[in-house]
Amino acid sequence: MRQxxxxxxxxxPIDRLRRRLGRQAPPPDAPLVLAGMEGRRRVLTAASMPARALGLHVGMAVTQAQALVSDLLLMDADPPADEEALERLAVWSLRKYSPLIALDAPDGLMLDVTGATHSYGRTEGxxxxxxxxxxxxxxxxxxxCAPxxxxxxxxVRFGxxxxxxxxLAVVDPADLVEAVARLPLAALRLEAKAIEILxxxxxxxxxxxxxxxRASLALRFGSDPGRRLDQIYGRLSEPFEPVEAPKQIEVExxxxxxxxAPETxxxxxxxLVEALCxxxxxxxxxxxxLDLRFHRVDNAVQAIRAGLAKASREKKQLARLLCDRIETVDPGYGIERMVLAAPVIEPLGLRTMSSLGDKPVPDVSALVDILGNRVGEERLFRVAARESHIPERSVMRIAPMADPTLLRWPERWPRPVxxxxxxxxIETMALLPDHPPVHFVWRGVRRRVKRADGPERIYGEWHLSEAEWLSVRDYFxxxxxxxxRYWVFRQGDGMDAATGRQDWFLHGIFA
Known part of the structure; x- marks a missing residue:
C-alpha cells in the first residue's frame, strides 16, 4: 500500500513574507493580512493566525476587514513569489525526504514516501x-500520511x-473509509457551486x-464528484507530476x-547504474x-531511494542497494520508463594505492550502506568522546563514516563498556564515608563486593548552574x-549536605 x-x-504567504522582511517584519501577534484582486474586488488572500482569531478570513473584502479591525496591517500579496518559494521548498524536500514530490499549490506539497521512511525509523519520525x-x-x-x-x-485540511x-497523523489503510466519512464536501475539492447545491x-x-x-449524481453534476470520490478511496489513480531538482545527474x-518481471x-x-557511474x-x-523512478503505463510513478555513508561510484555496491528494494515496487500493468538520478553528489577523486607493504585499512562503507538502507540511517552511529567530565555527557553519537575525532577519554581511570x-x-552499606560499599542491592539482587578501587571524585560543571558547581560524585x-564488575558512585563528599544527599547509584557495567 502506498504512503x-x-x-x-x-x-x-505570511510566513514567507516574514522571512523576507527579517527584523523589519511586524510582531508575531499583530493582525497581518495580504490583499489581492479578485475580479474587480480587492479581497484578502492570506491572513495570519492573530487576524483569523479576530474573525478575518481569506476571500473577505478588504474594506470589511478594515472596518472590523482598526489596527489591521495590510500588505500586497505576491503569488508568483509564493509559488517560487514553494518550489524551492519542494526541491529541498526532494533531497531530504522523498524522490517523488509534487506541488499542491498554493499552500502545500504532496510527497510519495512509499519505501522512503526507513531512514527515520517509521512514518511518524x-x-x-x-x-x-x-x-x-x-x-x-x-x-x-494516508494511502x-x-x-x-x-x-490535513479538514480533519x-x-x-x-x-x-501530524498517520492513517492506516483499514481506517481510511471511517477517517474520511464525516469530512465536509469541501474536502473533495469540488466546485463551490456544486457544494452549494448539494x-x-x-x-x-x-x-x-x-x-x-452514481448515475443520478453524474447526470446532475457531471463526472467530477464521482471522480473525486474514487480518488479519495483509492479506486482511481490521481495525476502526479513530480518536481525535478535542477542540474541533477540522471540517466533513463x-x-x-x-x-x-522482477528479474527484468x-x-x-x-x-542504469553502469551508465550513471x-x-x-x-x-x-x-x-x-540514489533515486530510481518507475513510470508506469497508467501514468503512475513509483520510486525507491538508497543512501550511502560516503560518496561512491562502485557499480556492484550501488546496484545491490537498489536491487534489494525492488520488491517494494508495484509494476502495475507495466513499466515503460526507468529514471535513475543522483540528487546528492560529492567530489570523488582517484584513490592512491600503496605497494610498499602498508597494511590496508578495511573499508566498511558497503556494510554501513546495506544496514542503513535496511534498518534506517538514523539508527547507525559511532560513539565518540565529548569534552566533559560528567560521564553521561562525555559521550556523543556521530555518523558511522565520520572522520576520527581528536578527543580521547582519560586513560588514568577505566570507563565501563x-x-x-x-x-x-542502589542500596548499599559502607564502613566509612570514603570507603567502597561492602555489598549493594541492585534490581532486587544482593551482591557482595570482593574487590574495589577508588574513589575517583568528579565535580559538576560549574558554568551550568550553582547546583552543578556544588555537586560531587565519588566513583568506585x-x-x-x-x-x-560495576561502576558505582556516591553523591556528596560526606561533609557538606549541599554537595549531595549521600545516595548511591550504579552508573555502568564493565565487560
Missing part, C-alpha cells in the same frame, strides 16, 4: 522531522480533530455523497514494450543518494563474588 503525505502550510525543521524557520505546517492523495489532502498536538439537498458529508446512486531507459527490472537497474566518473563525482543513560539507585569500581 502519501500531504504537507499543508496554512499561512505560507519522518513527519515529525519535517514539521520540526519547518518550525525552526517559523513556518506553520501540518502533515498527514491516497485525496485522503491525505482532505484530512483537525484526528491530528496529534504536534500537527448542501441545499441535505448532503454535507463525504459518506452521504458516497451513498448516492525507455522500453518499447512495458516490463514488469533488476537487469535494467544494473544497466560512467557519467559520475567523467565528472569526478560520487553519489551519496555499558554506561546507563540514567544512573540507577567494584567486583562482586561472581567476577562481574
Amino acid at each position: 502519501v503525505v500531504s504537507l499543508f502550510l496554512p499561512t505560507w 519522518l513527519l515529525a522531522d519535517m514539521l520540526r525543521r519547518l518550525a525552526e524557520v517559523e513556518t506553520a505546517a501540518r502533515a498527514v 491516497t492523495y485525496g485522503a491525505a489532502h482532505a484530512l 483537525g480533530e484526528m491530528l496529534r498536538p504536534e500537527g 448542501a441545499a439537498l441535505g448532503i454535507e458529508a463525504i459518506a452521504e455523497l458516497e451513498a448516492m446512486p 531507459r525507455r522500453f518499447a514494450e512495458p516490463i514488469g 527490472i533488476a537487469r535494467y537497474t544494473r544497466k 560512467q557519467v559520475l566518473e567523467e565528472a569526478g563525482l560520487g553519489a551519496r543518494r 555499558r554506561l546507563f543513560a540514567r544512573p540507577e539507585a 569500581l567494584v567486583e562482586d563474588e561472581t567476577g562481574a
Whole structure:
C-alpha cells in the first residue's frame, strides 16, 4: 500500500513574507493580512493566525476587514513569489525526504514516501522531522500520511480533530473509509457551486455523497464528484507530476514494450547504474543518494531511494542497494520508463594505492550502506568522546563514516563498556564515608563486593548552574563474588549536605 503525505502550510504567504522582511517584519501577534484582486474586488488572500482569531478570513473584502479591525496591517500579496518559494521548498524536500514530490499549490506539497521512511525509523519520525525543521524557520505546517492523495489532502485540511498536538497523523489503510466519512464536501475539492447545491439537498458529508446512486449524481453534476470520490478511496489513480531538482545527474531507459518481471527490472537497474557511474566518473563525482523512478503505463510513478555513508561510484555496491528494494515496487500493468538520478553528489577523486607493504585499512562503507538502507540511517552511529567530565555527557553519537575525532577519554581511570543513560539507585552499606560499599542491592539482587578501587571524585560543571558547581560524585569500581564488575558512585563528599544527599547509584557495567 502506498504512503502519501500531504504537507499543508496554512499561512505560507505570511510566513514567507516574514522571512523576507527579517527584523523589519511586524510582531508575531499583530493582525497581518495580504490583499489581492479578485475580479474587480480587492479581497484578502492570506491572513495570519492573530487576524483569523479576530474573525478575518481569506476571500473577505478588504474594506470589511478594515472596518472590523482598526489596527489591521495590510500588505500586497505576491503569488508568483509564493509559488517560487514553494518550489524551492519542494526541491529541498526532494533531497531530504522523498524522490517523488509534487506541488499542491498554493499552500502545500504532496510527497510519495512509499519505501522512503526507513531512514527515520517509521512514518511518524519522518513527519515529525519535517514539521520540526519547518518550525525552526517559523513556518506553520501540518502533515498527514494516508494511502491516497485525496485522503491525505482532505484530512490535513479538514480533519483537525484526528491530528496529534504536534500537527501530524498517520492513517492506516483499514481506517481510511471511517477517517474520511464525516469530512465536509469541501474536502473533495469540488466546485463551490456544486457544494452549494448539494448542501441545499441535505448532503454535507463525504459518506452521504458516497451513498448516492452514481448515475443520478453524474447526470446532475457531471463526472467530477464521482471522480473525486474514487480518488479519495483509492479506486482511481490521481495525476502526479513530480518536481525535478535542477542540474541533477540522471540517466533513463525507455522500453518499447512495458516490463514488469522482477528479474527484468533488476537487469535494467544494473544497466542504469553502469551508465550513471560512467557519467559520475567523467565528472569526478560520487553519489551519496540514489533515486530510481518507475513510470508506469497508467501514468503512475513509483520510486525507491538508497543512501550511502560516503560518496561512491562502485557499480556492484550501488546496484545491490537498489536491487534489494525492488520488491517494494508495484509494476502495475507495466513499466515503460526507468529514471535513475543522483540528487546528492560529492567530489570523488582517484584513490592512491600503496605497494610498499602498508597494511590496508578495511573499508566498511558497503556494510554501513546495506544496514542503513535496511534498518534506517538514523539508527547507525559511532560513539565518540565529548569534552566533559560528567560521564553521561562525555559521550556523543556521530555518523558511522565520520572522520576520527581528536578527543580521547582519560586513560588514568577505566570507563565501563555499558554506561546507563540514567544512573540507577542502589542500596548499599559502607564502613566509612570514603570507603567502597561492602555489598549493594541492585534490581532486587544482593551482591557482595570482593574487590574495589577508588574513589575517583568528579565535580559538576560549574558554568551550568550553582547546583552543578556544588555537586560531587565519588566513583568506585567494584567486583562482586561472581567476577562481574560495576561502576558505582556516591553523591556528596560526606561533609557538606549541599554537595549531595549521600545516595548511591550504579552508573555502568564493565565487560
